[in-house]
Amino acid sequence: EVQLVESGGGLVQPGGSLTLSCAASGLTFNIFEMSWVRQTPGRGLEWISYISASGAIKFYDDSVKGRFTISRDNAKKSLFLHMSSLRPEDTAVYFCLSAGNWGPGTQVIVSS
């Protein structure tokens, strides 16, 4: 059974940084593309970043480009999202996903 579990969410001040992690099990991690998606009550589901299986290709939504960095460690079956210059509008539940599988999400709150 495929399992994706996010961690690293929490409360952070505007302008601060946070790194989310996603631990994968039950899949051959190094052959699958991965993405991060976030969700807020007001804006619904937002795709924010993608990384290819090798990590060589990365895409970002304009809303996070230059502030967020996606990366992965295939040996540790882990996906990361380093978030910097955080804004209140980045407050959301963040999900990692791959091949149709989603983690349960981790809450990020950006507030002073």
Add this chain to the structure above:
Amino acid sequence: TQMTQSPSSLSASVRDTVTISCRASQGINKYLAWYQQKPGKAPRLLIYDSSNLQSGVSSRFSGRGSGTDFTLTIADLQPEDVATYYCQKYDSAPWTFGQGTKVEIK
């Protein structure tokens, strides 16, 4: 590319057939997925490549379309189908979602 779902919500009776529409502002070939999300849970993949049923998903769910116009049909609506449904394009970045359609039982 913008993804527009309609309606934003619907209410139907048990055993009804309901259809949700998703329109892309530019052609996306067949690269569209449908997700079901229940409150407090992560989305669940129902359909990929416009019409392919994900393993384990009830055959009451079906999808069709290509290019810019797509539909998700739920046949024989059941109480467990109460959820919000989202479409998502994945032909190229950004992999945009529709705004969602909330399905309720009358």
